[in-house]
């Protein structure tokens with residue numbers, strides 16, 4: 001269970017988050033939607049402690065995340081970054097197995113490699129990619145390696161920042177199904193950022209829309225189409241006209 | 249008129265204040281790097297990679313720098329010495345000059361240009377592409393994983409580079425001495441060996457270690473604090489080289505003061 005209460009974050013004069021209140025139950029899949037630059041990535045980074053909120057409290061299972069033991073806390077999380085964020089000095093399999101090869105419960109290299117290849121297969125990549133370097137892969141393939149790395153240690157909570165951006169529709173479908181499967185089978189809690197309405201419907205239990213630094217709307221995915229909220233309606237139908245200014 | 253003057257002064261004063269604040273942050277950064285040196289986890293593979301990158305691949309550059317410097321030094325000392333009929337001091341002054349000053353300082357500056365820039369650019373790129381954030385989420389301390397191995401490698405490798413540079417520089421002086429200045433090879437070598445003291449060489453090596461530490465520290469610091477985008481990485485790289493060079497020269501003065509005035 002993750003809760004955010006009254007979370008604020010500004011970068012200089014740029015007020016990005018202005019009082020976010022949100023909660024995600026264990027084993028739930030929350031999808032965050034909202035225009036580009038509204039602070040969705042910043043929101044995830046605040047929870048992970050990569051960005052320090054100016055104000056507000058974030059808790060995991062009732063405990064303030066800033067007080068928790070960092071290593072134990074982070075070990076429960078997996079994150080797919082928007083740009084992949086693969087380590088370009090390491091081979092693909094070493095990226096995927098990064099956390100398996102290190103730390104107290106470090107696995108031997110050949111065993112970690114096997115797990116990495118299995119995770120790569122799950123995101124639709126052939127074993128031959130394991131020995132390549134990230135720079136040799138296309139953007140969509142890098143994204144999938146990032147996804148494999150995020151799920152490699154089988155974390156309890158997984159954050160996906162635009163998992164299907166840059167993928168073809170078929171691969172996007174595969175990834176959507178994979179995320180759903182991770183939530184259902186592994187019982188993981190997932191928080192996904194996406195602009196892709198197909199993804200939203202495939203992945204989400206619950207949807208939250210971020211606009212102007214606030215959670216504009218949140219509710220079960222089933223209520224998404226019937227909500228009268230004009231912001232949500234404009235967003236899900238991709239209309240240029242509406243309360244959300246299209247020139248920003 | 250006054251306005252322009254004020255603006256001009258402000259343009260100098262603001263960076264000066266920022267510079268002082270940066271020195272404070274760099275000092276704190278240095279302390280945390282040192283404090284992590286002895287605490288596990290250790291990353292031997294990153295350390296070895298850094299050692300090869302910083303030590304081995306800098307050899308040709310340091311060698312060439314020393315060779316030309318030693319040669320030029322011999323010519324200068326010969327022409328300067330001839331004013332006092334003291335041409336015979338060439339071998340010993342070349343050796344002392346290389347070992348105490350030029351070997352470590354020029355070696356350090358060349359390494360600053362090559363290594364501080366590449367470390368800053370690499371770590372800066374990792375920062376702007378969120379790789380540093382990714383390290384954190386994978387329960388790895390970026391300071392330990394990126395900075396500690398590089399700083400340790402540079403601190404150990406640069407003295408060795410300096411020792412090699414000293415030898416090649418002295419050889420450059422000898423080469424010029426016997427080919428251009430009519431020195432007898434055996435006499436030149438005997439003079440070099442007889443007058444060079446242990447501390448002449450050792451002080452240069454200590455300087456080398458300090459300069460190596462400074463170079464890697466600056467590369468890591470500016471890389472990890474890189475601004476956003478390609479421009480941020482470019483600025484970080486430039487700052488790392490400038491800061492490392494100035495700090496090397498300042499540290500050189502302070503160390504010389506400490507070692508050779510009594």
Ligand SMILES: Nc1ncnc2c1ncn2[C@@H]1O[C@H](COP(=O)(O)OP(=O)(O)O)[C@@H](O)[C@H]1O
Pocket residue numbers: 011014016035036037038039040041042043
């Ligand atoms: N490290 C940072 N420094 C300064 N500004 C930032 C930083 N990270 C994000 N921002 C700003 O915060 C805003 C939200 O960014 P982001 O969360 O990446 O948007 P998105 O919703 O598209 O993921 C943007 O205006 C961006 O410029």
Ligand SMILES: [Mg+2]
Pocket residue numbers: 040041042082161
């Ligand atoms: Mg984003």
